[in-house]
Amino acid sequence: MKQPSPRGEVSALVLAIIAGTTESQQDSIERLGALVEAALSETADILYDDDLQLALFCLYELHYSGIDGAGDDWEWNPDLLRVRQQLEVAFERRVRDEVVLGELPGTTSEAVCAELFRMTGEDSGPSMSRYVAKSATNEQLREFLVHKSIYQLKEADPHTWAIPRLSGRSKAALVEIQADEYGNGLPARMHSALFARTMRELGMDDSYGAYLDATPAITLAVNNLMSLFGLNRRLRGAIVGHLAAYEMTSSQPNRLYSRGFKRLGYGEDALEYFDEHVEADAVHEQIAGRDMAGGLVESDPRLLQDVLFGAAAGLAVDALMTVHIMDAWEAGRSSLRASESMAS
Amino acid sequence: MSEPAPERPLNSGRTPVSIVACPNGPLLIRGDFELVGADGSELPRTRRTVALCRCGASVLKPYCDGSHKLTGFKSEP
Numbered sequence: 001m002k003q004p005s006p007r008g009e010v011s012a013l014v015l016a017i018i019a020g021t022t023e024s025q026q027d028s029i030e031r032l033g034a035l036v037e038a039a040l041s042e043t044a045d046i047l048y049d050d051d052l053q054l055a056l057f058c059l060y061e062l063h064y065s066g067i068d069g070a071g072d073d074w075e076w077n078p079d080l081l082r083v084r085q086q087l088e089v090a091f092e093r094r095v096r097d098e099v100v101l102g103e104l105p106g107t108t109s110e111a112v113c114a115e116l117f118r119m120t121g122e123d124s125g126p127s128m129s130r131y132v133a134k135s136a137t138n139e140q141l142r143e144f145l146v147h148k149s150i151y152q153l154k155e156a157d158p159h160t161w162a163i164p165r166l167s168g169r170s171k172a173a174l175v176e177i178q179a180d181e182y183g184n185g186l187p188a189r190m191h192s193a194l195f196a197r198t199m200r201e202l203g204m205d206d207s208y209g210a211y212l213d214a215t216p217a218i219t220l221a222v223n224n225l226m227s228l229f230g231l232n233r234r235l236r237g238a239i240v241g242h243l244a245a246y247e248m249t250s251s252q253p254n255r256l257y258s259r260g261f262k263r264l265g266y267g268e269d270a271l272e273y274f275d276e277h278v279e280a281d282a283v284h285e286q287i288a289g290r291d292m293a294g295g296l297v298e299s300d301p302r303l304l305q306d307v308l309f310g311a312a313a314g315l316a317v318d319a320l321m322t323v324h325i326m327d328a329w330e331a332g333r334s335s336l337r338a339s340e341s342m343a344s
Numbered sequence: 345m346s347e348p349a350p351e352r353p354l355n356s357g358r359t360p361v362s363i364v365a366c367p368n369g370p371l372l373i374r375g376d377f378e379l380v381g382a383d384g385s386e387l388p389r390t391r392r393t394v395a396l397c398r399c400g401a402s403v404l405k406p407y408c409d410g411s412h413k414l415t416g417f418k419s420e421p
Contacts, residue, residue: 251410282408
C-alpha cells in the first residue's frame with residue numbers, strides 16, 4: 001500500500017525507518033524503542049491512540065502486502081519486531097481489560113458452538129446495520145465503506161495465518177471457509193474482489209489503503225486485533241474464536257447493509273458483496289462454530305478460554321468502532337478523521 | 345504415495361454426502377450432490393457446501409440466511 005501520513009512521533013519514525021529516510025538507522029531504531037515506551041506510558045487509551053495504532057498497523061502491514069518504499073527485509077528485522085512486541089503487549093493487555101467472559105462451557109464441540117452463538121446473539125450496543133438500512137445518507141455509505149475497506153480489501157487474510165497452526169477437523173473447517181472467502185478458485189468471486197467492486201460502484205478508489213489516512217484509531221484497532229491474533233501462534237485459539245464470532249454476526253447485518261445501498265439506488269454490482277455474505281456466512285457460521293472452534297477445543301481443551309476470548313475481544317472492539325461511527329453520525333459529524341476530507 | 349482412503353476413492357468423481365442437522369439451525373450439506381427444484385432443474389448454487397433452511401423464515405430459501413436466530417427456532421421439541 002502507499003505510505004500513510006504519520007499521526008505522531010512514533011508512526012513518523014516507524015515510517016521513516018522503513019523508508020530508509022533516517023540519517024542513522026541504528027540510532028533511529030534505538031530512539032524508536034524509547035519513544036514507544038514513553039508513548040505507552042503517556043497514552044490515555046491505546047485503543048484510541050492514532051499514533052500508536054498506526055505504528056502497529058504499519059508494522060503488521062510489512063507481513064501482508066508491504067508498504068511502498070519499504071524494503072522487504074524489514075518484515076523480520078529483530079529490532080522492529082521488538083518494537084512491535086512492545087506495542088502488542090500493551091494492546092493485548094488493554095483488550096483483555098475490555099473483555100469479560102461468562103461461565104465457561106464444556107469442551108465438547110457442541111457446547112463451544114452453543115456458547116459462541118449465545119455470545120454473538122447478545123445485544124452489544126447500537127446497530128450500524130439498521131441505521132444503514134433505514135437512514136444513512138450517500139456520504140455515510142461512503143464513510144462506512146472507508147472503515148470497512150481496511151479489512152475487506154484483504155478479507156480473510158489475517159485468519160489464514162492460523163491454517164498451519166491447526167490440524168484435523170478444525171484445519172479442514174478453516175480451509176473450507178477460506179476457500180469460499182477466496183472465491184473457490186475464481187478471482188472475481190473473492191470476497192475482497194466483490195468488496196472492491198462495491199467501492200468502484202460508489203466511485204471510490206479500491207486500491208488497498210487508499211483511505212487509510214481517513215480512518216480513526218479505533219478502526220485500525222479492529223484490524224490490528226486480527227493481526228495480533230493471526231500472527232502469534234500462542235493466540236491461535238483467539239484467532240479461531242475471532243473468526244467464528246465474525247461469521248456469526250454477519251448474515252443479518254449484511255442483509256440490512258444491502259437494503260441500505262438498494263434504498264439509495266445502487267444496483268446489483270454494488271449489492272452483491274453484501275448479498276453474497278448473507279448466504280455464505282449462514283454456512284460459515286455453522287462450520288466455524290462447530291467444526292473449527294468446537295473441533296479445536298475438542299482436540300485441545302486448554303484452548304477453550306482463548307477461543308472465547310478471541311470471540312469476545314472481536315465483538316468488543318467492533319462494538320467500540322460502531323459506537324464511534326454512530327456517535328458521529330447521530331451528532332451530524334463525519335466519523336472519519338477530522339483532518340481528512342473524503343475526496344469524491 | 346499412500347493408498348487413497350477407501351471412503352474416497354480417487355477418480356470416482358463422487359464424495360459421499362453428509363448432512364449435519366445443526367441444532368436450532370439449518371441442514372448443512374457437504375459432498376457431491378445436486379440440488380434441484382420440483383421440475384428437476386438445478387437450482388442456482390454458488391458454493392460446494394450449503395446450508396438449507398429448516399426454520400421456514402429464510403428469505404433465500406432453500407438456503408439459510410441466519411433468520412432462525414431471530415425467530416428463536418428450536419430443532420428439539
